[in-house]
Amino acid sequence: MTTDHILLDHGSGGKMSSAMIRNIMLPVFENPILSMLNDGANLEINGVRLAFSTDTYTVSPLFFPGGSIGDLAINGTVNDVSMCGARPLYLSVGMVIEEGFPIEELKRILFDMGKAARRADVLVVTGDTKVVPKGAADKIFINTSGIGWIPDGVDVGGEKARAGDQIIVSGTIADHGMTILIQREGLTFDTEIRSDSAPLNHMVQSMLAVSRNIHVLRDPTRGGVGTTLNEIAIQSSLGIKIYEDRIPIKKEVAGICELLGFDPLYVANEGKLLAFVPPSEVGDVLSAIQKNPAGKDACVIGEVTDTRPGRVIMETRIGGERIVDMQTGEQLPRIC
Amino acid sequence: MSIKHAEEYRDKKLSRSLIQEIQKNSRKPVRLMEVCGTHTVSIFKYGIRSILPKTISLLSGPGCPVCVTAQGEIDAFIELSRKKDVIITTFGDLMRVPGSNSSLQQERAKGQDIRMVYSAFDALEIAKINPDKEVVFLGVGFETTAPTIAASVLSAQVMNLTNFSVISAHKKVVPALTALLQTKEVNINGFLLPGHVSVIIGAGAYRGFIKNYPIPCVIAGFEPVDILTSIHMLIKQIETGKKDLENAYPRAVTEEGNSKAKSLLNTVFQSGNAIWRGIGPIPDSGLFFQKAYEAFDATRRFQISYQQTPEPKGCACGEVLTGIKTPLDCTLYKKICTPLHPVGPCMVSSEGICAAYDKYHVENNRGSCNDD
Numbered sequence: 001m002t003t004d005h006i007l008l009d010h011g012s013g014g015k016m017s018s019a020m021i022r023n024i025m026l027p028v029f030e031n032p033i034l035s036m037l038n039d040g041a042n043l044e045i046n047g048v049r050l051a052f053s054t055d056t057y058t059v060s061p062l063f064f065p066g067g068s069i070g071d072l073a074i075n076g077t078v079n080d081v082s083m084c085g086a087r088p089l090y091l092s093v094g095m096v097i098e099e100g101f102p103i104e105e106l107k108r109i110l111f112d113m114g115k116a117a118r119r120a121d122v123l124v125v126t127g128d129t130k131v132v133p134k135g136a137a138d139k140i141f142i143n144t145s146g147i148g149w150i151p152d153g154v155d156v157g158g159e160k161a162r163a164g165d166q167i168i169v170s171g172t173i174a175d176h177g178m179t180i181l182i183q184r185e186g187l188t189f190d191t192e193i194r195s196d197s198a199p200l201n202h203m204v205q206s207m208l209a210v211s212r213n214i215h216v217l218r219d220p221t222r223g224g225v226g227t228t229l230n231e232i233a234i235q236s237s238l239g240i241k242i243y244e245d246r247i248p249i250k251k252e253v254a255g256i257c258e259l260l261g262f263d264p265l266y267v268a269n270e271g272k273l274l275a276f277v278p279p280s281e282v283g284d285v286l287s288a289i290q291k292n293p294a295g296k297d298a299c300v301i302g303e304v305t306d307t308r309p310g311r312v313i314m315e316t317r318i319g320g321e322r323i324v325d326m327q328t329g330e331q332l333p334r335i336c
Numbered sequence: 337m338s339i340k341h342a343e344e345y346r347d348k349k350l351s352r353s354l355i356q357e358i359q360k361n362s363r364k365p366v367r368l369m370e371v372c373g374t375h376t377v378s379i380f381k382y383g384i385r386s387i388l389p390k391t392i393s394l395l396s397g398p399g400c401p402v403c404v405t406a407q408g409e410i411d412a413f414i415e416l417s418r419k420k421d422v423i424i425t426t427f428g429d430l431m432r433v434p435g436s437n438s439s440l441q442q443e444r445a446k447g448q449d450i451r452m453v454y455s456a457f458d459a460l461e462i463a464k465i466n467p468d469k470e471v472v473f474l475g476v477g478f479e480t481t482a483p484t485i486a487a488s489v490l491s492a493q494v495m496n497l498t499n500f501s502v503i504s505a506h507k508k509v510v511p512a513l514t515a516l517l518q519t520k521e522v523n524i525n526g527f528l529l530p531g532h533v534s535v536i537i538g539a540g541a542y543r544g545f546i547k548n549y550p551i552p553c554v555i556a557g558f559e560p561v562d563i564l565t566s567i568h569m570l571i572k573q574i575e576t577g578k579k580d581l582e583n584a585y586p587r588a589v590t591e592e593g594n595s596k597a598k599s600l601l602n603t604v605f606q607s608g609n610a611i612w613r614g615i616g617p618i619p620d621s622g623l624f625f626q627k628a629y630e631a632f633d634a635t636r637r638f639q640i641s642y643q644q645t646p647e648p649k650g651c652a653c654g655e656v657l658t659g660i661k662t663p664l665d666c667t668l669y670k671k672i673c674t675p676l677h678p679v680g681p682c683m684v685s686s687e688g689i690c691a692a693y694d695k696y697h698v699e700n701n702r703g704s705c706n707d708d
């Protein structure tokens with residue numbers, strides 16, 4: 001059964017998003033830069049290498065423990081540019097605002113954006129605002145684009161993974177997605193969890209300062225670590241093996257995931273990165289990450305293999321094996 | 337809500353030693369069925385199949401509520417969602433299940449008001465704030481979900497909410513076990529009985545079944561240590577020729593079960609014949625409204641009659657749900673039937689067997705019915 005309408009699953013970052021991009025979007029814009037399908041585009045203009053990325057933010061609720069749509073919009077694009085190995089410099093901001101939206105809330109969002117931009121050391125240099133009639137948008141949508149400079153000798157991309165590379169995750173997974181879910185659904189638990197929304201550019205710069213051999217950098221946002229690792233396995237035509245008992249996750253987040261039947265590997269993160277590093281340099285890169293407050297829980301969760309190309313396999317905590325597949329659509333909760 | 341941790345039941349060392357015990361004790365080739373969809377997912381999630389000895393085949397049973405919901409019922413849900421001024425409320429996993437020519441998810445994209453909820457009580461709230469709409473909750477599940485839904489009906493009565501109703505497509509586990517053992521082709525040496533359902537119905541609910549159809553049975557929890565312990569107990573029974581009911585989940589399951597939940601269930605619902613997808617009609621296996629609560633029965637309110645619709649061509653769900661085949665034996669599996677374009681319900685629900693195979697199964701590990 002195929003569908004002739006856009007479903008929410010098309011926006012989940014999983015298989016359906018990927019099929020939509022490949023089947024109806026790529027053919028229209030066909031060019032070698034876009035077809036790399038990295039977080040941002042790598043461009044070369046008169047010998048200067050630049051990274052360019054764009055992202056659109058909608059989130060409900062707009063404000064949540066650990067952040068708001070404002071810092072998400074800044075951090076998200078800062079991170080996408082950073083994942084090209086670049087130093088993000090300038091951002092644009094576009095907003096679609098629904099008629100009747102409280103100015104007080106707009107001010108709070110802008111305040112958060114300003115704060116996030118200063119924290120990440122980037123300048124917002126151009127912008128645009130549209131107001132649409134009530135009902136034509138849900139409160140506020142924000143688009144940000146960013147441009148950054150790629151230092152000499154830096155060469156990262158999903159297709160550059162090598163067999164033997166060690167895979168680092170910079171901290172606990174699934175914090176952001178579960179925070180948003182329980183806020184949106186009004187679920188209350190006996191512990192509070194917070195979004196991990198944070199800029200990663202300073203972390204990336206300190207990593208690149210100790211190693212120019214980082215092969216892949218990715219922030220596992222929508223679709224989570226599971227989907228991102230699958231993308232890299234496909235892009236590089238290599239296999240990936242991860243170990244369940246090494247994957248850092250906060251106890252309370254793991255508990256909520258379990259209760260709702262969610263697999264934390266597919267839950268979004270907004271302040272975490274994955275790095276693929278040759279074994280000889282993994283120690284240096286890991287300690288560079290751990291020096292950053294957002295990276296204190298960083299660890300190696302697996303490695304790249306030349307068996308089972310395109311597949312991600314996980315050794316479970318009891319020593320069994322299973323596939324970590326790309327997610328099909330949004331995870332749908334069931335409480336028995 | 338409070339969050340429980342189950343670290344001790346995921347212990348690597350304990351799991352390892354259980355696996356060694358199982359390897360030591362298992363001689364005959366056996367076919368064990370985990371009846372419950374949550375077990376299927378746990379077994380895959382922890383890679384349990386990949387570490388069991390070759391003598392043991394694990395088969396998945398009819399314990400995924402969405403998978404056993406008849407296609408005619410799914411079609412009726414979709415039909416109802418197209419009615420004016422009706423809000424459909426449902427658990428998330430029904431959204432993608434294909435009916436004959438649409439799904440709730442596709443209907444929602446076309447503008448029908450279909451909302452995912454976490455409990456029937458959320459549906460009550462929606463009914464309260466939308467007095468000019470009819471709010472229908474799609475009750476699909478086993479004895480685990482039915483008591484809460486019964487409670488929501490009782491609340492609706494107290495609150496005098498006349499715009500709230502429920503379709504009860506609930507099913508009971510024990511009659512399905514009986515039906516399985518009455519089917520000729522079915523070849524099972526022991527059951528892992530569902531933990532969550534047993535919390536409600538109690539170990540006692542299986543006594544009559546075991547007496548009539550003696551077979552090794554163990555009530556199992558959902559953590560790897562629980563599952564391995566239960567498999568170990570089953571293997572010991574089989575190797576020593578015993579056919580008993582054992583409870584490997586005593587921290588949650590008692591002999592009598594949860595009497596409050598049972599009485600809620602029996603107040604609002606009564607047993608009746610129900611059609612199970614893939615299996616067919618099973619006597620006394622469905623839960624339907626008691627006369628006193630008929631006013632909340634959406635099938636009456638909207639005069640819904642279920643049509644018998646043919647199963648999708650080539651789909652082996654029926655044989656998969658009874659353990660006669662595994663998804664690997666279905667010719668459509670992964671070729672035509674994928675989670676993106678599911679042919680049968682077993683490929684849709686997060687607890688569906690085909691979906692679990694597609695998501696977790698490592699190709700060269702065992703898993704076909706023809707392995708042994």
Ligand code: SF4
Pocket residue numbers: 650651652653654656663666667668669670673674678679680681682683690
């Ligand atoms: S793989 Fe698809 S078609 Fe085959 S049994 Fe499973 S759901 Fe049915």
